[in-house]
Amino acid sequence: MSAPRMATKQKVVIVGAGPVGSLAAIYAANRGHDVEVYELRSDLRDPSTTPLNFTRSINLALSERGLNAMRHAGQPKLIDHVTAVTLPMRGRMIHGKNPSGELYEVSQDYDIHGRAILAIDRGGLNKRLLDILEDMPNVTLFFNHKLTGADFKNNKAWFEIRKDAEQSKETVPEIEVDFDLMIGADGAHSAVRYHMMKYTRMDYQQEYIDTLWCEFQIKPQDGKSSLSRFKISPDHLHIWPGREFMFIAIPSEDGSFTCTLFAPAAVFSQLESFSSQPDGTSKISLFFDTYFPGVTNLIPPPDLLSSFNQNPHLPLISIKCKPYHHSSSAVILGDAAHAMVPFYGQGMNAGLEDVRILFAILDKHARMDENSDADASSDGTAASQRARALAEYTAVRIPDAHAIIDLALQNYIEMRSSVLSPLYRFRKSLEEYMSVYVPSLGWQTKYSRVSFGNERYSEVVAKSERQGRVLLAGLLGGVGLPVLSGAIYLGMRYRRVVENGLGGLLTTLAGVFQRK
Structure with a gap:
């Protein structure tokens, strides 16, 4: 699919080189703009680059919205390039133990038509998007660049160049960058959003739910090949529901599973006290055997303990804000605009969909101006065109982003209980x-x-x-109609009995009076 071109060439600065920022850069570059991408971390394709949360992160679930956004990116090979490193998950596999003590697995397909969501490693997806960007002549990537300031009235931004984490503030060089449009795709703790708040009356709400998460791993089976590498089904997202908490496992290409424990802070505190005791391994093992039966058959108890001790225990945050833009100069996408808990697998997909919708609206306003007789020196300027488009994007996207944030919170209850x-x-x-x-x-x-x-x-x-x-009305009708019918039937029987009884009584009384 060929991407439409904007009427006026612009300089687009994108902050954040994750999946959402990278896709936004592809969209902008395909429209002929000069694109610069600034990323706080080192090159994300380098295995030694430390993620911002100091863990491999929860494996991502790529679904139709994300795929659809890639289809519209103007890169025909992008979908095949990305899906080549995915694993289809056709449903949930629920794990538990019968009263007799026997372990069981129950599959719950996501979709009766056989459709699946795709498990993908975040690093693998990012690498493929960045590889495409690097081959585009109008895109420049800047790693180790930290946004420290932005003037959204004069369209200027300042970045520190951090090659070494040990650098003192005095030795860190700073550069000034001009732009027509800045796109913030720099995550839940977005620097772009922070600086936008100085220029825009932004409503902002963040909520930490009483749940922490910690990562574990089911290793592939040694000496095995193909599907036999996997200790459990690679076609499912595996769930051990604990009602108030849960353990999940998502397959990876190498035969391993990225696993995550989600539990209230009080449970983590209890486990932390166990882990520091001499018999910590047995106590952690007992906890898993009690609430997540079968996990210790897949992850040896010493590995459970070491993962729990070594991997961070991280919070889960939901963020709602509005608007998503300032005038014609800035807009935020993905987690920067609407961070959500991971229980619907829609965080990244919603962010990629943001990109598609944003550029569809920008394209629409560009076409409107091209087809109108507006004076290019007044309302027909590129800046006023962008301002109208960004305002529409905010109005269209906020209700949907807030809806999926709420759905993600609700789905935690569904998955664990x-x-x-x-x-x-x-x-x-x-x-x-x-x-x-x-x-x-x-x-x-x-x-x-x-x-x-x-x-x-x-x-x-x-x-x-x-x-x-x-459904509720039908259920009530299905239950209530027989009851109502029965009541009517009994009522009619009762009426006939009463009428018959009264008639018999009157007949008897008449006979008595006649005899008298």
Whole structure:
């Protein structure tokens, strides 16, 4: 697919070279702009580069929204380049133990039509996007550059060049950069958003949920090849639901699984006290055997203890803010605009979708100006065109971003607890049945709408709530109608009995009076 070109060549500065920033750079470069990408860390393709949270990070789940954004990037080979290093996950595998003590696995497919989400290593995805950028002649990558200031009225920014973490403030050189548009894709603790707040009346809300996470790993089987490398199914996202907490495992290409423990801070405090004791290994093992049966068969207890002690225990944050832009000069995307907890697997996908929607709106306003007779010296300037486009982007995207943030929080309850509920499974089965056998009604599960479609998140919520109301009414009708019918039947029987009884009584009384 060829990307449309903007009417006026611009200089676009992108802060953040993660997946969202890299895709935004591809979109901008394909429109003929001069693009500069500034990243705080060293080259993200270098294995020695330390991630900002000091861990490999939760493996990513790439779904339709992210793939759709890549399809529209103007790089025909991008999708194949990325999906070559993914593993399809067709559903959840729920792990548990029967009352008899026997371990079990129960598969819950994501989609009755067989669609899957794709597990991908964050580093592998980033490398492929950066490789494409590096081959584009109008893109320049700058690593080890920290945004320290921005003037969004005069379109200037300042970056420190940090080659060494031990450098003193006095020895760090600083450069000044001009731009037409700055795109902030620099994560939940965004420097671009921080500096935007000095120029824009931004509403801002952040929430840390009472859950920490820590990473573990199921190693591949030694001496094995192909699918036999995997100790458990590579076709699933594995969940050990603990009702108030959970343990998950996501497959990686090399046969390993990236695993994550999610639990309240109080549980982590208890485990930390266990881990420091001489019998810490046995106590950690007992905890996992109690709440996540079967995990110690996949990860030896000494490895569980060492991972728990060595890997950081990190918080989970949700961020809502508005607006997402300032005038014509700046806009924020991805976690910088709407950080969310990872339980719907939509954080990155929503960020990549941001890119597609932003540039679709920018393209629309460019075409509108090209087709109008506006005086280029007034409202037809590139700056006023961008300002209108960015304002529309903010208005369109905020309801959807806030909707998926809320859905991600709700899905934590589903993953750790609801997957065990017969009512949850009944509703899922009923909605899937309706989608297959009565397709004209347009019924789908909420998960399918979010992960396998491109409807607006806010519309997904509205449709799901409407389906829920219909199901509830149907359920009440299905239960209530027989009860009501029974009540009517009994009432009529009672009426006949009363009428018959009254008639018999009157007949008897008449006979008595006649005899008298």
